[in-house]
Amino acid sequence: MSGTTARRRGRPPRAESADTRDRILTAAREEFSERGYEKTSVRGIAKSAGVDSALVHHYFGTKEQIFEAAIAVAFAPALDAPNAVADGPLEGVGERLTRFVFGVWDNPTTRAPLLAILRSAVNNETAAAVFRRLVATQLLRRVAAQVDLPDAELRAELAAAQIVGTAMMRYVIKLEPLASADLEQIITRVAPVVQRHLTQP
Amino acid sequence: MSGTTARRRGRPPRAESADTRDRILTAAREEFSERGYEKTSVRGIAKSAGVDSALVHHYFGTKEQIFEAAIAVAFAPALDAPNAVADGPLEGVGERLTRFVFGVWDNPTTRAPLLAILRSAVNNETAAAVFRRLVATQLLRRVAAQVDLPDAELRAELAAAQIVGTAMMRYVIKLEPLASADLEQIITRVAPVVQRHLTQP
Numbered sequence: 001m002s003g004t005t006a007r008r009r010g011r012p013p014r015a016e017s018a019d020t021r022d023r024i025l026t027a028a029r030e031e032f033s034e035r036g037y038e039k040t041s042v043r044g045i046a047k048s049a050g051v052d053s054a055l056v057h058h059y060f061g062t063k064e065q066i067f068e069a070a071i072a073v074a075f076a077p078a079l080d081a082p083n084a085v086a087d088g089p090l091e092g093v094g095e096r097l098t099r100f101v102f103g104v105w106d107n108p109t110t111r112a113p114l115l116a117i118l119r120s121a122v123n124n125e126t127a128a129a130v131f132r133r134l135v136a137t138q139l140l141r142r143v144a145a146q147v148d149l150p151d152a153e154l155r156a157e158l159a160a161a162q163i164v165g166t167a168m169m170r171y172v173i174k175l176e177p178l179a180s181a182d183l184e185q186i187i188t189r190v191a192p193v194v195q196r197h198l199t200q201p
Numbered sequence: 202m203s204g205t206t207a208r209r210r211g212r213p214p215r216a217e218s219a220d221t222r223d224r225i226l227t228a229a230r231e232e233f234s235e236r237g238y239e240k241t242s243v244r245g246i247a248k249s250a251g252v253d254s255a256l257v258h259h260y261f262g263t264k265e266q267i268f269e270a271a272i273a274v275a276f277a278p279a280l281d282a283p284n285a286v287a288d289g290p291l292e293g294v295g296e297r298l299t300r301f302v303f304g305v306w307d308n309p310t311t312r313a314p315l316l317a318i319l320r321s322a323v324n325n326e327t328a329a330a331v332f333r334r335l336v337a338t339q340l341l342r343r344v345a346a347q348v349d350l351p352d353a354e355l356r357a358e359l360a361a362a363q364i365v366g367t368a369m370m371r372y373v374i375k376l377e378p379l380a381s382a383d384l385e386q387i388i389t390r391v392a393p394v395v396q397r398h399l400t401q402p
Contacts, residue, residue, distance in 0.1 A: 165361075
């Protein structure tokens with residue numbers, strides 16, 4: 001995409017444009033996570049990033065495309081091919097998936113895209129479709145592909161349901177004692193359930 | 202509350218007022234489930250129920266109180282004391298809880314209050330507080346009280362996370378194959394996990 005940019009006259013040079021893209025994505029994550037998909041506007045993202053709306057459209061396209069780009073970064077370490085989270089040995093996949101997702105949720109800086117997609121997907125069909133593409137098609141199908149059991153995809157989805165449900169109760173609903181529990185204690189309890197969903201005959 | 206009503210002049214008689222209350226609660230569930238907590242107004246609920254806003258306030262109080270009353274009905278069968286869902290034998294509690302919650306979710310008519318609380322609680326702190334009161338304090342604490350193991354409350358919350366996460370993926374995000382899977386197949390896979398969270402030493 002920076003190739004396209006470089007060909008246009010008057011556009012910022014390559015390095016600066018990467019900076020601008022990052023600034024727009026950061027602003028987008030903040031806006032989407034605070035307001036949800038529906039109430040966020042491209043104009044609002046542009047304003048918060050200190051750029052013109054046209055530049056946001058130029059780099060990313062529609063609001064849906066901006067949303068997907070802003071969210072995808074959270075899943076990138078598990079989507080790059082090949083990677084240890086999705087493609088490692090089946091034994092231990094429960095712990096790797098659980099650690100990966102809670103690692104992102106537990107860090108206030110990386111939490112924004114997950115909050116954004118969760119808040120948005122439950123209220124908006126376009127955002128739900130992005131969730132399905134990123135989480136289901138890209139991440140879960142990849143895990144399921146290694147599971148040599150009937151209903152591998154259903155298994156992967158029920159495993160994801162335990163992780164997403166726990167993250168929602170802990171970080172969004174803030175149910176106690178879950179919200180204040182030690183992260184290792186949660187991983188110790190959740191990882192075997194994820195493993196069981198995926199691999200128990 | 203109908204006692205209070207009956208004492209007031211010009212208010213509808215007892216039977217009619219029970220009808221009106223039901224109509225207001227049904228309208229409230231529809232409004233909250235479609236729009237979420239923030240975008241729903243007492244005026245909108247009143248309009249949809251065909252009554253005056255003042256009457257809604259008279260019967261239920263604030264928007265938060267209307268929300269809680271509208272949602273509570275979904276949990277009533279598990280909150281009435283004593284009942285088979287929460288107070289039956291510990292063996293089989295996983296299946297009872299799972300069947301109860303999915304029974305409510307899987308029925309399009311009883312799904313509205315659950316959609317309302319899920320959509321609202323992830324985006325609004327007042328709605329999240331209602332979720333915590335109804336689900337955590339009233340239902341989960343009661344289940345946890347019977348579990349004679351350390352971290353009984355944390356266990357109950359992780360069990361609830363599996364159920365809520367699965368319901369969200371199936372009914373809200375509509376992830377396939379989970380969304381179209383046979384309900385019995387889901388219960389067969391989820392119930393043992395709920396039981397395990399609650400009772401495995």
